[in-house]
Amino acid sequence: MSKSGFNSVGVIGIGTMGNGIAQVAAQSGFTTKVVDISQENVDRGMGIIGKNLDRMVASFEKSGGERGLSQADRDAAWGRLSASTDLASLLDCDIIIEAAVEREDIKLQIFGTLKEKGYGGIIASNTSSISITRLAAGVSDPAKFMGMHFMNPVPIQLGVEIIRGLLTDDDTYNKVVGLCQDMGKVEIPAEDKAGFGINRMWVPFVNEAIRVVEEGVMAPDEADKCTLCLGHKMGPLVTADFVGLDVILFICNVLEEEFGSAYKASPLLKRLVEAGQLGVKSGTGFYVWEGGQATGVNPAVQRYRIG
Ligand SMILES: NC(=O)c1ccc[n+]([C@@H]2O[C@H](COP(=O)([O-])OP(=O)(O)OC[C@H]3O[C@@H](n4cnc5c(N)ncnc54)[C@H](O)[C@@H]3O)[C@@H](O)[C@H]2O)c1
Structure with a gap:
């Protein structure tokens, strides 16, 4: 039973x-x-x-x-x-x-x-x-x-x-x-609050990793590499590609609505979703994907800079 x-x-x-x-x-x-x-x-x-x-x-x-x-x-x-x-x-x-x-x-x-x-x-x-x-x-x-x-x-x-x-x-x-x-x-x-527990913690982390990339602080693969020291098995950007960038953007918007502008989605995240580059499921996100493997950083992400 x-x-x-x-x-x-x-x-x-x-x-x-x-x-x-x-x-x-x-x-x-x-x-x-x-x-x-x-x-x-x-x-x-x-x-x-x-x-x-x-x-x-x-x-x-x-x-x-x-x-x-x-x-x-x-x-x-x-x-x-x-x-x-x-x-x-x-x-x-x-x-x-x-x-x-x-x-x-x-x-x-x-x-x-x-x-x-x-x-x-x-x-x-x-x-x-x-x-x-x-x-x-x-x-x-x-x-x-x-x-x-x-x-x-x-x-x-x-x-x-x-x-x-x-x-x-x-x-x-x-x-x-x-x-x-x-x-x-x-x-x-x-509890029933925006992002519940896990995404309240994790999505702002991903969003900040994207800001680190779009502000030119670090290349995407370097940003992922350096967070492995936190004991995570995968960096935030590669994980975001597995989750789906549309899902991440949606959660950012919900968090912003409930908790304010500190949770605002980064411009690069919005641009990628607008371009239909949603991660593994569309073949391109922060990385280019073939058969479930990343073959390199998305050139558009490599190029995109703000600030
Ligand atoms: N991707 C993640 O890592 C993750 C993690 C936890 C929870 N979630 C949540 O799980 C849910 C699904 O996310 P996902 O990443 O699997 O999305 P997805 O886009 O990979 O899959 C969604 C599926 O729903 C189908 N669908 C759309 N409208 C439908 C309808 N009216 N009837 C039946 N099927 C319909 C789509 O055709 C698609 O196959 C979302 O609520 C998401 O927030 C996602």
């Missing part, structure tokens, strides 16, 4: 976060259904999950079973997964984890559709920065809604911030804590 009591997990959005959440849910034994807006996105997301599971099998074989996943466990996880473009396919899930793009209007539209279709289970949003209490106003039962903020990459990072809205009830909270544990994660409670 799972700690959450759940059998099935629905995931909305099969992008950077959604594919990781779906993979871990399926690996953890849950019937897992994913929905995205187009068949192309569904195929891309399922392709990423398939490759990640294959990598785990290779690691299992190479390490003599010490790490990774056996072929049989891989096949079982894959068999628990299904994906479509139809939100109605999630209506029988015990919980739906919403991991669609970080836009309040889109999230509210999704919740409105679930309400219209009569979904009565728990909904958790993976939002990085939008108020849980505000999002809860769009669902049919705010008591059954809360934040479940996974960290990127989901199959590797253990922490999940869990955020109650003002109206979230104890049953929902306890089941979501149980789900974190069922998925092998560690729950970290945070």
Whole structure:
């Protein structure tokens, strides 16, 4: 019996976060259904999950079973997964984890559709920065809604911030804590304030690293290199490329709105997002990316200077 009591997990959005959440849910034994807006996105997301599971099998074989996943466990996880473009396919899930793009209007539209279709289970949003209490106003039962903020990459990072809205009830909270544990994660409670805990600390750090670059204090790769002394595994700019620069810009704007101009997004971050250079997912961000590897600093970033 799972700690959450759940059998099935629905995931909305099969992008950077959604594919990781779906993979871990399926690996953890849950019937897992994913929905995205187009068949192309569904195929891309399922392709990423398939490759990640294959990598785990290779690691299992190479390490003599010490790490990774056996072929049989891989096949079982894959068999628990299904994906479509139809939100109605999630209506029988015990919980739906919403991991669609970080836009309040889109999230509210999704919740409105679930309400219209009569979904009565728990909904958790993976939002990085939008108020849980505000999002809860769009669902049919705010008591059954809360934040479940996974960290990127989901199959590797253990922490999940869990955020109650003002109206979230104890049953929902306890089941979501149980789900974190069922998925092998560690729950970290945070209050419903802009950026919660992790992004309140981390996004201003990234933003300042970008300022260091655009003011010509350091080259991007040097800025990343020197922060490794903090014990981080990756520098802020390379991590920002993995997270998605659009996501970082959105969070900066939310932090600025709640805490003031000290949190204002740096001009270079805005320019990159305006140019569609969003990091790994678009192929170029602070670095140029090929097959998940950085091949060098983006020449436009190297050139851009202010101040
Ligand atoms: N990227 C990160 O490191 C990170 C970390 C923690 C939380 N988050 C949060 O997770 C959420 C998803 O972020 P992401 O980085 O995975 O974004 P992403 O852009 O990689 O993926 C978002 C996915 O949502 C899909 N989508 C958009 N509208 C939809 C709809 N109406 N129905 C179904 N699917 C829809 C898109 O097609 C896309 O596949 C955001 O709320 C973000 O703030 C992101």
